[in-house]
Amino acid sequence: MGDKGERTRERILDVSQRLILQKGFSGVAIDEIVYEAEITKGGFFYHFKNRSDLARSLMERYLEDDDRIIKDLRTQSCELVDDPLQRVLAFLKLYADALGQVEEVHPGCLVASFTYESQQFDEVIHEQVRQGAESWKRLFIEHAEPALETHECEVSLDDLGDMLNAILExxxxxxxxxxNNAILHRQIMLFRDYVRRVFHPKAA
Amino acid sequence: MGDKGERTRERILDVSQRLILQKGFSGVAIDEIVYEAEITKGGFFYHFKNRSDLARSLMERYLEDDDRIIKDLRTQSCELVDDPLQRVLAFLKLYADALGQVEEVHPGCLVASFTYESQQFDEVIHEQVRQGAESWKRLFIEHAEPALETHECEVSLDDLGDMLNAILExxxxxxxxxxNNAILHRQIMLFRDYVRRVFHPKAA
DNA sequence: CGGGAAAAACCAGATGGTCGGTATAGTTTT
DNA sequence: AAAACTATACCGACCATCTGGTTTTTCCCG
Known part of the structure; x- marks a missing residue:
């Protein structure tokens, strides 16, 4: 299988992401990535045209991975319960557990990291970041929408979607x-509690 | 007044903060700060020992300013209404208006910026950041505590304090x-709505 | 199935540039 | 006279990128 190159590329991305979330994009030298990934500089530039290309590839992979994880949890929540609102609540519990119940502290979000260095990046990456945030929001809204059939919601789903993003970040x-990663877990659970409070069964 | 030096120092801090919030700490060269602040390199190093010193001074000033702003809003809210819970709600409305009802988008928070480059900084700055976050939380808790005399709260003030920080960031x-700065305004108002919902008048 | 050419994957090193920091000597402002 | 700078030069480290060569893998032909 011709995946040796792919494996090296993934290793470079793994190392880069870890370092960038600790030191910021501008704070990480290619020399450092090269050293940690146990390759040479030439090897790096075989896989990525330049620094910008690395950034774009990183964000692309990050958003794809994240999308898959969220969709998995959504599917799981649908298998657990039938009621639309209960599905949303189950989803949020699963999400809180997935993100918050690990020993180590969350390594950080690439979207946040890049946003706090936004002027270092080109418009392509800005668009990736916007799309990413919008995609997360839409995934939540779509999952919550069925609950409006049986329940009234005192707050717009749009605002709730933004709130989930904000609480997460x-x-x-x-x-x-x-x-202390427990904070993240508890904050998502607080958001879940808020969702529970703003939804009311429709009076038939 | 012998404050010419102080004015220059402040100008350097202003320029640095603006640039850092756009490009990250590592993304800003001293040469750039020097150019934008219309001084020379010698002038910069007259005011700051080195890069770390700049970072520490920036964070110090940022936290002091922030503390003053929050305390002002708290005082204002106390002058507006008497009921302890209403004071908290008024405070949050004032906060939302102050942060969210400006035309331009929020320039960013130095605490968040530094956290996403944490490995670039020494333990002194880590401690400043921790103290800063804890201070914000404590200011909210202290402001909300009197409401517990007349109201029950379904959520711990500790968690609410963390939630306010999380929603803000x-x-x-x-x-x-x-x-779009309206998002920030609305998110603080959503938090306010949550606070309203978890507090209940005590049955005498 | 095995050898060999082509392509993919990677290495070593050089280049030109930038950056943080220092130093010095002088000038303006307070 | 002290404080607050300017002007300029310099250094060593670092840093992104390129070139040109080497190894490894793939795969096709016999």
């Missing part, structure tokens, strides 16, 4: 600052 | 991504 940040 | 991030 903010929760990751606070967890990193405190070195 | 996450809201700032989402606003920047979308280029």
């Amino acid at each position: 903010g929760g990751i940040l606070m967890s990193r600052i405190e070195g | 996450g809201g700032i991030l989402m606003s920047r991504i979308e280029g």
Whole structure:
């Protein structure tokens, strides 16, 4: 199988992502990536045209992975319960567990990292970041929409989608600052509690 | 007044903060700061020992400013209403308006910026960041505590404090991504709505 | 199935540039 | 006279990128 190159490429991406989330994109030298990935500089530039290309590839992979994870949890939640609102609540519990119940602290979100260095990147990456955030929001909204058939919601799903994104990003940040991943878990559960409170069964 | 030096120092800090929030700490060269602040390199190093010193001074000033702003809003809210819970809600409305009702998008938070480049900084700055986040949280908790005399709260104030921090940081991030500061305003108002829902008057 | 050419994957090293920081000597402002 | 700079030069480290060569893998032909 001709996947040796692919494996090296993935290793470069893994190492890069880890380093970037700790030091910021501009704070990571290619020399450092090359050293940690146990390749040479030539090897790096065989796989990536330049720094920008690395950034674009990283974000692409990150968003794809994230999308898959969220969709998996959504599917799981649908298999667990039938009621649309309960599915949303189950989904949020699964999400909280997935992100918050690991020992180590969350490594950070590439979307946040790149946003705080936005002027270093070209318009292609800005668009990737926007699409990513919008995609997360839409996944939540689509999952929550069926619940509107049987329930009234006091808040717009649009605002709730933004709120989930904000809580996630903010929760990751606070967890990193405190070195305590439990914060992230609890914050998602608080959001879940809020969702529970703003939905009311429709009076038939 | 012998504050010419102080004014230059402040100008350097202003320029640095603006640039860092756009490009990240590692992404900003001292040469660039020097150019934008219309001084020379010698002038820069007259005011700051080195890069680390700049970072520490920036964070120090940022936290002091932020602390003052929050305390002002808290005082304002106390002048507006008497009921402890209403004061918290008024405070959050004032906060939302202050941060969210400006035309331009929020420039970003230095605490978040530094956290996403944490490995670039020494332990002194890590401690500043931790203290900063804890300070914001404590200011909210102290402001909300009197409400517990007359009301029951279904959620711990500790968790609510973390939630406010998370919503703020996450809201700032989402606003920047979308280029729309209204998101930040609405997210703080959603948090306010949550606070309203978890507090119940005590049955005398 | 095996050898060999082509293509893919990777290495070693050089280049030109940038950056943080230092140093020095002088000038303006307070 | 002290504080607050300017002007300029310099250094060593670092850094992105390129060139040209080498190894490894693939795969096709016999």
